[in-house]
Amino acid sequence: MSKIIKKLHPKRMNLYQTIYDRAKEIENDTIRILMDLVRTPSFSSKEKEAVQVVRREMEKVGFEEIRIDGLGSIIGRIGNGPSTIAFDGHVDTVYAGDRAQWSFDPFDPKVESGKVWGRGTVDQKGGLAAMLSAARIIKELNLNDTLTVYFTGTVMEEDCDGLCWQHLIKEEKIRPELVIITEPTNLNIYRGHRGRMEMRVEMKGRSCHSSAPERGDNAIYKIARIALEIEKLNERLWSDPFLGKGSITVTEAGSKSPSICAVPDGASIRVDRRLTYGESKESAVAEVYDAAKRAGYDDVKVIVLTFEDAAYTGKVYSTEKYYPTWALDENSPFLQCAVEVYAGVFGKDPLVDMWTFSSNAVAIAGMHGIPCILLGPGNELYAHAPNEACQIEQLSGATAYYAALVAKLSGKI
Numbered sequence: 001m002s003k004i005i006k007k008l009h010p011k012r013m014n015l016y017q018t019i020y021d022r023a024k025e026i027e028n029d030t031i032r033i034l035m036d037l038v039r040t041p042s043f044s045s046k047e048k049e050a051v052q053v054v055r056r057e058m059e060k061v062g063f064e065e066i067r068i069d070g071l072g073s074i075i076g077r078i079g080n081g082p083s084t085i086a087f088d089g090h091v092d093t094v095y096a097g098d099r100a101q102w103s104f105d106p107f108d109p110k111v112e113s114g115k116v117w118g119r120g121t122v123d124q125k126g127g128l129a130a131m132l133s134a135a136r137i138i139k140e141l142n143l144n145d146t147l148t149v150y151f152t153g154t155v156m157e158e159d160c161d162g163l164c165w166q167h168l169i170k171e172e173k174i175r176p177e178l179v180i181i182t183e184p185t186n187l188n189i190y191r192g193h194r195g196r197m198e199m200r201v202e203m204k205g206r207s208c209h210s211s212a213p214e215r216g217d218n219a220i221y222k223i224a225r226i227a228l229e230i231e232k233l234n235e236r237l238w239s240d241p242f243l244g245k246g247s248i249t250v251t252e253a254g255s256k257s258p259s260i261c262a263v264p265d266g267a268s269i270r271v272d273r274r275l276t277y278g279e280s281k282e283s284a285v286a287e288v289y290d291a292a293k294r295a296g297y298d299d300v301k302v303i304v305l306t307f308e309d310a311a312y313t314g315k316v317y318s319t320e321k322y323y324p325t326w327a328l329d330e331n332s333p334f335l336q337c338a339v340e341v342y343a344g345v346f347g348k349d350p351l352v353d354m355w356t357f358s359s360n361a362v363a364i365a366g367m368h369g370i371p372c373i374l375l376g377p378g379n380e381l382y383a384h385a386p387n388e389a390c391q392i393e394q395l396s397g398a399t400a401y402y403a404a405l406v407a408k409l410s411g412k413i
Contacts, residue, residue, distance in 0.1 A: 020396075022403075026133055026137070026399075027399075030130060034109070034126055038118035042091050044309075045092075045155070046312055047312055050092075050153075054074050054132070055068075061076075063151075064077050065077040070171060071163070072315075073091075073168065076135070077148065078135060083146060085150070086174070087152070088152045088364075089153060089182040115390060118388065119388055122389070122390050124383075127182025127398065128153060134400075137403040141403070149406060156311060161359060162323055162360045162366070163317060166319060169363070176370060177371070179365075179370060179373075180375065183359050184377060184380045185376050185380065186394070189351070189352045189373060190355040191335055192325075193361070193374075197281055200271070201268060201302050202268045203300055203301075205266065205267065207257055207258055208262065217263070218263050223269055226269070227253070229295045230291045233287055237287075239276065240276040242354060248272070248274070250269045255267040304321060324366030339352065340408070
């Protein structure tokens with residue numbers, strides 16, 4: 001039993017129990033919400049119908065305000081206090097991939113073996129369903145007197161982490177003091193993750209007829225040598241004591257030539273770079289240039305890519321594909337509060353760690369310095385994988401945690 005729990009007043013302990021019991025009582029409704037979301041495919045830039053599912057649930061709860069922004073993210077508000085926090089869950093999912101690897105229709109969810117199965121149950125419609133159920137408990141038990149609490153169902157996260165929150169902060173003028181991101185953490189508390197960026201490396205060659213390749217200069221061979229040197233970069237990238245080591249990998253290759261019977265006169269690769277503390281956009285670009293030089297080429301071109309896809313609303317809100325590293329200080333009062341609430345809800349101390357993937361926190365915390373905490377249902381190992389499934393016990397656990405955190409921050413606990 002946590003030392004924190006032993007210090008709590010009995011009435012406060014009872015409120016934790018009341019919140020947890022209510023989360024279990026409405027568990028079937030949380031499952032229903034999740035299954036309704038899974039039945040509504042919502043790939044990036046195609047989330048309109050799933051956003052309407054979220055709207056319907058917000059209306060049932062009785063949110064004081066519900067609106068949809070220019071990019072198509074849905075924003076619900078409970079309370080109108082002087083302090084503001086937000087819960088965020090992205091509505092979009094990746095595609096199902098090879099259907100032969102699924103043992104069932106990924107968009108026909110099922111409940112089996114204590115789990116809800118289907119595309120997006122882990123990443124991250126489970127967290128979205130849990131936070132909507134938490135909003136219901138907050139309203140029912142009157143857990144919020146002093147806060148403005150936003151619940152955001154955001155779009156396009158899978159294609160461009162944080163773009164939705166760049167829009168919320170800059171255009172909607174929503175700037176919370178704390179954001180709880182409901183991505184799958186296996187109900188652990190994560191206080192940071194590496195940043196990332198996307199680059200394209202371009203190399204020119206000289207075309208000639210493929211029957212006499214020695215007359216030309218094959219751009220594919222050149223970019224291949226550069227790719228092998230980029231692979232070797234992993235051996236010497238910087239490592240941070242908390243966030244770990246940076247990484248780099250080639251994710252795509254392409255070429256161009258006058259015909260299939262000609263030596264390519266151009267070739268390129270796409271690079272995914274994960275950035276730890278101590279690394280920057282500039283240092284990462286310089287490392288790629290150095291890799292090309294080690295391969296024997298000084299005339300390479302390295303481009304940091306730009307995201308310019310249209311949202312389902314038709315709006316284009318472009319951004320450079322550089323997503324900064326972030327971490328919440330381990331002495332942060334918000335983190336201490338989050339740990340205390342965890343102990344109160346679950347009767348044990350949490351694992352406080354870092355996340356492997358990326359999230360909307362790259363914009364919220366990385367670009368704008370707003371504290372973030374990640375906690376959500378589902379094991380991240382099953383994100384983007386076939387036969388994706390989220391544990392029901394974690395759905396109700398996350399529901400209780402979110403509601404209890406609001407109660408704590410509002411002074412009810």
